[in-house]
Amino acid sequence: MSDLDLIKERLRQFASERDWEKFHTAKNLAMALSGEAGELVSEFQWLTPEEGQNLSPEQLKDVEMEIADVAIYLVRLADILGIDILEAVMEKISINEGRFKPNS
Amino acid sequence: MSDLDLIKERLRQFASERDWEKFHTAKNLAMALSGEAGELVSEFQWLTPEEGQNLSPEQLKDVEMEIADVAIYLVRLADILGIDILEAVMEKISINEGRFKPNS
Amino acid sequence: MSDLDLIKERLRQFASERDWEKFHTAKNLAMALSGEAGELVSEFQWLTPEEGQNLSPEQLKDVEMEIADVAIYLVRLADILGIDILEAVMEKISINEGRFKPNS
């Protein structure tokens, strides 16, 4: 099973065991993702670009857990809507490749 | 290769071909992710929860492309910081399982 | 009339004339504000801190309009909930003054 499917399955089970499916509408999950993205960005807000590249182990752990939170809601939202993230990303990268030509 | 690694490799190549690595600091990527999360949430802002569950094909495509954008910056940020998303997610779900007990 | 009240009154009229009050729930307005904050942050995402301090007239105008969008949803959300922004800010600054002592 692929990484993304593995996460998807585990999140389905997690929600099901807690009877949380009723909260997991697309609208609510998009909000939750946005909230977690806000927590992620706040980890870096007072850091210089250089400090952001050289996080302490504690900072890195905090950022890792925020990245996990964003990933969790992203996978869950895609699942609810029947969207395949890998396919979506590959399509979007192809579009971007057409828009932004490589340096020669 | 796992799907998250596949995305990671393709994004490395995309950035390298355009000489964009210099823009891809952790601070900047966290901002870009937050901006895309804002675009994603704005897709749902005036929809009722029910409408959000029953998107038109056009709306669904827009949401799919926004999900792709968030995923792209999430994978790229994790890559820059040496974070393994699958590991991070599994650790965070374990933590959440301890915090929120399943219904009996 | 204070400037915040002036904005509030004009937004009430704007929503009323378009029959948009039904869309302006607190949940939806919080989402809209978050979406606009994402647009604002995206104006700065690839700029160095120095470039962000020295915007071109075009960039500054774009940022000004994004700041306006955030302000619009902030004032509208506070209005819907009966929150006085000036009072709220003054209370929050007092809290912060207690938390973060000035340098001597």
Add this chain to the structure above:
Amino acid sequence: MSDLDLIKERLRQFASERDWEKFHTAKNLAMALSGEAGELVSEFQWLTPEEGQNLSPEQLKDVEMEIADVAIYLVRLADILGIDILEAVMEKISINEGRFKPNS
């Protein structure tokens, strides 16, 4: 002095007394605002639209303090960039009035 100027002046003093001006670049303040918008949206993420309209006193207080945080960074960002929020909002509302015609 207008509400917005009052807030602006108090925030200038607050930053100055703590020697925080160096952190208050436009880029950093936009990030901080985005982070606070994330906290604000997260207050509503699991609420139904109806619940969001009928907050408990505790919820309302939390939302009020999040609104204050967004307002603080918004006013501070505008100040750093020399943007007049009232002017910006009035211009943006005029633009929106042209774009979205009132119901007859």
